[in-house]
Amino acid sequence: MGAVELAQNSLFELKRNFEEKKVKILKNLVIKLDTNEILRLLQSKNSEDNIRKAPQALVDDIKRMTDEALLLIQSRAIYDSFESKELEPKFLFNKSEITVFAICTIGKKLETHTREHLQKGELAKGVILNAIASHAAEQTAEHVNQTILNELSMEIQGKDTTCRFSPGYCQWELGKGQKTIFELLDSSKIGVSLTSSMMMNPVKSVSFAINIGKEVDKELGLRDCENCDMFNCAYRRI
Amino acid sequence: MSFSEECKSAILSGDISLAEELAHKVIHEKLDVNEAIDAFSLAIREAGDLFEEGEFFLPELMRSAEAMKAAMVIFQPVLEEGKEDRFRGxxxxxxxxxxxxxxxxxxxxxxxxxxxxxxxxxxxxxxxxxxxxxxxxxxxxxxxxxxxxxxxxxxxxxxxxxxxxxxxxxxxxxxxxxxxxxxxxxxxxxxxxxxxxxxxxxxxxxxxxxx
CATH class of the missing domain: 3.40.50.280 (Cobalamin-binding domain)
Structure with missing residues (x-):
């Protein structure tokens, strides 16, 4: 598999070719961050019914720190498509024709910067930067998701796609899912590694899959606990 | 405003300078350290409750914790002397x-x-x-x-x-x-x-x- 590095703008010029697969790498992605989403991440999970208007000083702090964080965010991704019938576990992939795997990251710099603030005892700054980083990782994954769908628009015609779903969700065992994705994609090209406990380093990274096909389960990837039948899941939040 | 109320205000507003000033006052004026710590503790607990109820965002709670910690650093030498019989887990x-x-x-x-x-x-x-x-x-x-x-x-x-x-x-x-x-x-x-x-x-x- 020959690796080709692509600028974001030139991505759309790429013609997908099943016989001569090319790993796609995206670098320097431009992502937008939403102050309201960062505020949501900074609220107690128990208090979502009681959404208080944020004080202006906090909003200003978040905006200022978002500008600071954007200089440290290095959004990158690697992805490729595979024939679903070759993939395990069957219950996830057997109705799909093409599966795209992707790994996205915002890099290490913001994580290090956040840790430095926390170690100095600057807790408020630390938690704001951490929330910005979490949001940035999700926005990067969303951006990559959209890029993939745009690129595959021809193949998708007449077919359905799932939302992106990640190892650890949708009954996809975390360890097995991570192994599959990291064996198929050379994550070192975007500076992401997998620890022995299947954790991604840098921490603010996202791995995911998208299934494409005429009979795919469109509910798959709707990563909402309310729509999930894993009632004893350790991560269940309702 | 009573001294306890001042302590509460310093913590809930996350005012590190005021928390330090109040802690120094306790030491210099030989006020009751235990009483002061209790007042600060009560305030940080209130900050925690406010966070859980959705009235505080996490950075506000963390600023309260920073202010509390700043005061505790000043009380630390007195606590280490062991004159204040205060259990610390x-x-x-x-x-x-x-x-x-x-x-x-x-x-x-x-x-x-x-x-x-x-x-x-x-x-x-x-x-x-x-x-x-x-x-x-x-x-x-x-x-x-x-x-x-x-x-x-x-x-x-x-x-x-x-x-x-x-x-x-x-x-x-x-x-x-x-x-x-x-x-x-x-x-x-x-x-x-x-x-x-x-x-x-x-x-x-x-x-x-x-x-």
């Missing part, structure tokens, strides 16, 4: 081996410190052996272990099993935390409790020491 805290997430654990450590606990933060990716050695060394009351993934939470069980093997399980309260932790897991491994955020972790730590 000793806590060993860390994220378990194989797990590199440390923000949640750091927040719990900070809130425990702000509330006057003597906290030894071992960081992330900490072997079970290190947790146990440190707990024995400092004669800890509580061991707090964080694990963020289903693949690493088995380390929490390993720690409790090793405490049992060494016949020292009863010496420590073991509290666990992290996204995948459920009540069922707490019962299964025989932990003393779990908390889902830094505020409830402090409440739990106090509760288990009272039991």
């Amino acid at each position: 000793k806590v060993v805290i860390g994220t378990i081996e194989g797990d590199i997430h440390d923000i949640g654990k750091t927040l719990v450590a900070s809130m425990l410190t702000a509330e006057g606990f003597d906290v030894h933060d071992l960081g992330a990716d900490v072997p079970v052996k290190t947790f146990i050695e440190k707990a024995i060394e400092i004669d800890a009351n509580i061991i707090c272990i964080s694990a963020l993934l289903t693949t690493t939470m088995v380390g929490q069980k390993k720690l409790i099993d090793q405490l049992k093997e060494k016949n020292i399980r009863d010496k420590f309260k073991v509290l666990i935390g992290g996204a995948p932790i459920s009540k069922k897991w707490v019962e299964e491994i025989g932990a003393d409790g779990s908390a889902e955020n830094a505020v409830s972790a402090v409440k739990l730590a106090k509760k288990v020491l009272e039991d």
Whole structure:
């Protein structure tokens, strides 16, 4: 598999070719961050019914720190498509024709910067930067998701796609899912590694899959606990 | 405004300078240190409740913790002299081996410190052996272990099993935390409790020491 590095703008010029697969790498992605989403991440999970208007000083702090964080965010991704019938576990992939795997990251710099603030005892700054980083990782994954769908628009015609779903969700065992994705994609090209406990380093990274096909389960990837039948899941939040 | 009200105001507004000024006043004017710490503690608890009720955002709670910590640093020499008969629970805290997430654990450590606990933060990716050695060394009351993934939470069980093997399980309260932790897991491994955020972790730590 020959690796080709692509600028974001030139991505759309790429013609997908099943016989001569090319790993796609995206670098320097431009992502937008939403102050309201960062505020949501900074609220107690128990208090979502009681959404208080944020004080202006906090909003200003978040905006200022978002500008600071954007200089440290290095959004990158690697992805490729595979024939679903070759993939395990069957219950996830057997109705799909093409599966795209992707790994996205915002890099290490913001994580290090956040840790430095926390170690100095600057807790408020630390938690704001951490929330910005979490949001940035999700926005990067969303951006990559959209890029993939745009690129595959021809193949998708007449077919359905799932939302992106990640190892650890949708009954996809975390360890097995991570192994599959990291064996198929050379994550070192975007500076992401997998620890022995299947954790991604840098921490603010996202791995995911998208299934494409005429009979795919469109509910798959709707990563909402309310729509999930894993009632004893350790991560269940309702 | 009474002195207690000033203390409360300093903590709830996250005013580090005012908290330090009030703590210095207690020392210089030889006021009752215990009473002052109680006033600050009451305020940080209120900040925690406000966070849980959705009235405070996390950075506001953290600013309160920063102000509280700044005051406690000033009280520290007096507390170390031991003249103030004040019990401070000793806590060993860390994220378990194989797990590199440390923000949640750091927040719990900070809130425990702000509330006057003597906290030894071992960081992330900490072997079970290190947790146990440190707990024995400092004669800890509580061991707090964080694990963020289903693949690493088995380390929490390993720690409790090793405490049992060494016949020292009863010496420590073991509290666990992290996204995948459920009540069922707490019962299964025989932990003393779990908390889902830094505020409830402090409440739990106090509760288990009272039991």
